[in-house]
Amino acid sequence: MTDATTGAAAVEEAGAQPAAGVWRNADFTKLWTGQTASLFAAQVSELALPLVAVLALAATSEQVGLLTSVVKLPYLLVSLFAGVLVDRVRRRNILIVTDLGRALVLSVVPVLYWTDRLGISWLYVLGFFAGCGSVLFDVAGQAYLPQIVGRDQLTRGNSALGASQSAATIGGPALGGVLVQWLTAPVAVLAGAASYLVSALTIAGIRHKEDRLEQARGATPAGTLREVWAGLKFVFGNEPLRAMTVMASIFNLSFTALEVAFLQFMPRTLGLSAGEIGLVMAALGPGFLVGAAFAGRLPQKFGYGRTMLTTASVANLVMLGLATVHGSGVVAVGTLMLINFLFASFGVANNVTVLSIRQTLTPDTLQGRVAATNRFVAMGIAPLGALVGGFLGGSVGLRTTVLVTAIGLSSALVPLALSSLARIRYELPPQIQIKEEA
Missing domain, CATH: 1.20.1250.20 (MFS general substrate transporter like domains)
Structure with missing residues (x-):
């Protein structure tokens, strides 16, 4: 059972003074740099993948729509289970693995293209796995921040990460369009993969030791569903x-x-x-x-x-x-x-x-x-x-x-x-x- 003490009447007196800037925290700076690189990579790849379908495979409008849906589908299918995993495994490791996984997945696209084996079905599969990685990274990043900064720095930390999200939303598609124009769509996908590698390497440099997380009490389907519940x-x-x-x-x-x-x-x-x-x-x-x-x-x-x-x-x-x-x-x-x-x-x-x-x-x-x-x-x-x-x-x-x-x-x-x-x-x-x- 849960025992909640919340609301205005239960507000703590501590934590009212603003903390030192989050930018003095070297681990936060690395997390911010890594998440920024990952956000730009996601925006570039979200533009480049459909353009690969259109420009390289002459996909129909229905196929492009289905591809976009498949990339977003993990938010519905795996979000809740991703939360269980994030609460079982060290979050820094999840961020690194999902970055490396997405880099590998996206690298397959130009390889298949250069060997004349790329088809729309491959893009569906690879796009889905890239979407799964994005869901895990998103959830793990939100869960990891409170361990990197103090509670009195959370607002400023989230503000800095929000600025990165905004910059990526604005600049990512533009950068992706330039890369597609200069390098062709399949190579633009590879550029996104390289950005994921930068993110992984940066986050790997975080030295903070995470608190011990709750141990998985038998990673069975029934146990997982109980944790979701x-x-x-x-x-x-x-x-x-x-x-x-x-x-x-x-x-x-x-x-x-x-x-x-x-x-x-x-x-x-x-x-x-x-x-x-x-x-x-x-x-x-x-x-x-x-x-x-x-x-x-x-x-x-x-x-x-x-x-x-x-x-x-x-x-x-x-x-x-x-x-x-x-x-x-x-x-x-x-x-x-x-x-x-x-x-x-x-x-x-x-x-x-x-x-x-x-x-x-x-x-x-x-x-x-x-x-x-x-x-x-x-x-x-x-x-x-x-x-x-x-x-x-x-x-x-x-x-x-x-x-x-x-x-x-x-x-x-x-x-x-x-x-x-x-x-x-x-x-x-x-x-x-x-x-x-x-």
Whole structure:
């Protein structure tokens, strides 16, 4: 059974003073460098693999869509089990092995291409295994950070890693496009593999000795399922973590539906050109970077609860303005760019704060499973959101769908506002205490 002591009334008095900068921590610097290299490699390969299918194999649109789905499928199929593994094995080792594994998998693509053996079926298989590696790396990275930095440095550590994620999201596809243009798509995949090797070598230099993790009590299928259930029970059995998960579920369902409708709304309803649509979407990039830059400072200045509620409110409520835009002039494009910039800035700041609190609340023996449960919920609900967005767009019109789904985003604020999370002040809450079942 779990015994949770959470909320504003249970906030610790310790940890209120800001810690020395995380950049003075050599192990964190190595982790940040390795994760940054890995994130860029993932972005490059996510662009290069479909281009291999299109340019080298003349794949159909359906085949390219299936390839993209197969790469994302591990988030649904293996996330929860990845969490169990991360809580059993030293996380540094998982990060290194998944980097080396993805480097090996991607290296097979150009070899098969050069020997005239590459087919779309090979890309499905290799893309799936690369996706499995990405899931494991993502979960292990989130679980490893609390061992590398102190709890009073988690927000700044997550902010730095968030900046890397933003930079990779912006620069990775551009870098991948240049590599494809210069080196051809199969060789661009090989460049991604090389970046994974850089990540593995950097993370291998971390000297921190991890705390002893919970031993696997008989790695049987039944035991593994019990551990998966323990992670789910921990998340949904404790009010703050449950509120975060419900909020993420509502947000991802609504955001995916909104994204499907918005990408059609711009050209079909507003009449925007491809170049204007590019400008609107490009505004997300600077927003990501700005949000990551100030995310680490906000909780110490305004408090964790106020920061979470304010950043989530601005990010979600500003999207209501999308449905009010008309026409394709400079004002319309500028308004959409501003909305996207604000959404990205405050959304990233909110994510950093929420992640830091979640890591603090979670005992180290459950970090992997809690992170995996969140990834499972966040990615698992997205396909349903896409169906909802497409159905509503065809049934009630694109403008109405954009408005309805933006209202759905706003409703994600309700579980946050009603939870004890919104009342956390300047100190991170104490870790939830766990009583092992007999």
